[in-house]
Amino acid sequence: MGSVDQATTGGLLQRYDEALARDPIAALGLIRQWMREDWRSLFAELREHRPIFVTPAFTVVTRFADVLEVLSHEEVFSVRAFGPRLDAALGAPFMLGRDATPMNWREKGLMRVMLEPGDAGRVRELTGRLADDLLDVAEPHGRIDAIDELFRPVALGVCAGYFGIPGPDQQTLSRWTQAIVADGFANYLADPQIQAASVEAGTELVAYLRGRLAALRARDELPDDVFGRLVGSRLPDGVGMTDDRILVNMAGLALGFVESAPGAMAGAVEQLLLRPHVLAQALEVAGDTERFEQYVWEALRFNPFFKLIPRICEQDHVLAAGTPRAALIPAGTFVLTAPASAMFDADVVPEPEEFRPNRPRHHRLFFGSGHHACLGMHVAGPVIGEAVRRLLLRPGVRLLPPPEGEIEYRLGIFPGRFALELGTGEREG
Ligand code: HEM
Structure with missing residues (x-):
């Protein structure tokens, strides 16, 4: 919007x-x-x-408490809407495609260790460097496509420098992730061509990662990135990951990140640029990344990247039991939880239409909630915050008039284009 x-x-x-x-x-x-x-x-x-909106094809869940209820009952509301597609692409199960299996528990635990929250500073620094280099290139032209010339290459650069997945080249890695995400999350009509493209991309991605793994094993010293850490970790048999599991989880890092991060950056920047007085306040505290990022998160609430999170109801369940809106959700229902709606539920988020940077963290649902809550949130946070900060610190960043100045999405989900004006002098009030 x-x-x-x-x-x-x-x-x-x-x-x-x-x-x-x-x-x-x-x-x-x-x-x-x-x-x-x-x-x-x-x-x-x-x-x-x-609030619980039943249509002939799907049921939409819009209140904060009910969204949390669905997302925290993985044995009732499963990821079968997209799980089998992810399995097919990666040739093996991945945590986001399964519910409550020992694999979910074990691998999410291990991957949390690999994505150490203490890396935030290093990741922020890497993001800042990547963003500034790209902005230096674009600035003399007086405008930038914030998606293709900044946010997506920043995400791919972090994927290379922090995860240890440079891809054969950025374009190919981006093509693979888009093909797989398109089938998993945007192929509502089960188009066989989109499915086949996803399986082909997944096979190529995993084969590429297999080659990289072999190269890492051949080295005397492992790089200090997530791939290197994972390969170098020494855990007792039965607890650590086999090579095949390492590959699936490495692929999952790229899939979780390469499109969602640019999408979130674009949403936040758009909402800040639409509110010049808020932007001015944000820039006043831009020297303090934590305070600045409060503005970024609040901006994102007005245009979150994942507006809906789908689930399949596996057994009859009374949602919001004991409230006037209680409703029986029959087994087999395609349920769309709407975090984008929940974050405007006045029962939980006071005066939700107001822009308030100091809202508490537990009101934010950008990274999902419950069993499948985002694995990468501690990394994604500083990447999104820093890319947005470096862009907005440049002088004269402005929205262009619509339609050019609007974020364009491909297939309704991928951030496509978001043209911005860049000044060459001092930022104007
Ligand atoms: C470092 C970057 C990221 C990585 C490695 C990553 C990875 C993942 C993984 C592996 C999952 C599945 C967890 C599970 O099934 O237990 C997940 C879930 C999720 N991620 Fe991320 N992600 C990243 C960035 C983002 C960003 C930027 C957003 C949006 C702003 C996002 C939003 C979500 C959401 C909403 C879910 C929940 C999906 C669901 O419940 O169906 N992630 N992420």
Whole structure:
């Protein structure tokens, strides 16, 4: 959503009901369209009038408590919506494709150790260097495509410098991750071509990682990155990872990061640039990364990258039991939890339409919640914060008039293009 307007309440549900009586497919099309283009208004109406919104194809969960309830019951609400696709691409199970297995428990634990929160400083420094170099190149031109010329190459650079996955080249790594994510999270009609492209990309990615693993094993000294750490870790048999498991988990790092981080950076920058007075306050504290990042997270609440997190209901479940909105979710229901809506639920987030940088961390659902909560959040946080900071510290960064100045998404999910004006002199008030 490219505007700072408050969500307007009213009218959408009535239009949906009328369309549903005539043509259910068209009615669902309307919901999908509003989820993309006018999600704040749609969710505001749903939270108020149909907090658990049952449609013929899916059920949308919009209140904060209910989103948490779904995401914390992995034995009831599974990741089967996308799990089998990820398995097919990687040729083996991965934590985000399975629920509550010993593999989830063990590998998430091990990978948390590898993605040490204490790396935040080093990751921030790397991000800052990458971002400044790219901005130096773009600045003389007076404009930048913030996605392809800054955010995506920064994410790929962190993938290379911190994870230890440079890819054969940035373009190929990006192509692989997009093909796999497209099938897992945007192939609603199960298009066999998209599926085949994902399996092909996954096979190539894992083969590439296998080559890199062999090269690492041949070295006397391992690099100080996540891949090197994982290969060098010495754990008793049955606890450590086999080579095959290392490859799947390394692939998962790239898949979790390369598109979501640029998407989040773009969303936050857009929302800050739409609010010049807020941006000015943020820049006043830009010397203090922690305080600055509070503005980034609050901006992201107004345009989060993962607006919906899908689940399949595996057994009948009464959601929000004991409240007036309690609803039976039958087994087999495709459930869309809406963190983007939950973060505007006034029962939990006071005066949600106001921009308040000091909101508590537990009101943020950008990184999911519960069993599948983001593995990489301690790394992603400083990367997003620092890339945004380095960009906004440049003089004269401005949104261009729409449509150019709006974030364009490919396939409805991938950050595609986000053109910005860059000044060449001092930042103006
Ligand atoms: C260092 C960067 C990142 C890595 C390595 C990473 C990796 C992962 C992994 C492996 C999972 C699955 C965890 C599990 O199944 O237990 C996950 C979940 C998730 N990640 Fe990340 N991620 C990164 C960055 C991001 C970013 C930038 C965002 C968005 C702002 C994000 C949002 C999420 C969300 C919402 C989930 C939950 C998905 C669900 O419940 O279905 N991640 N991440």
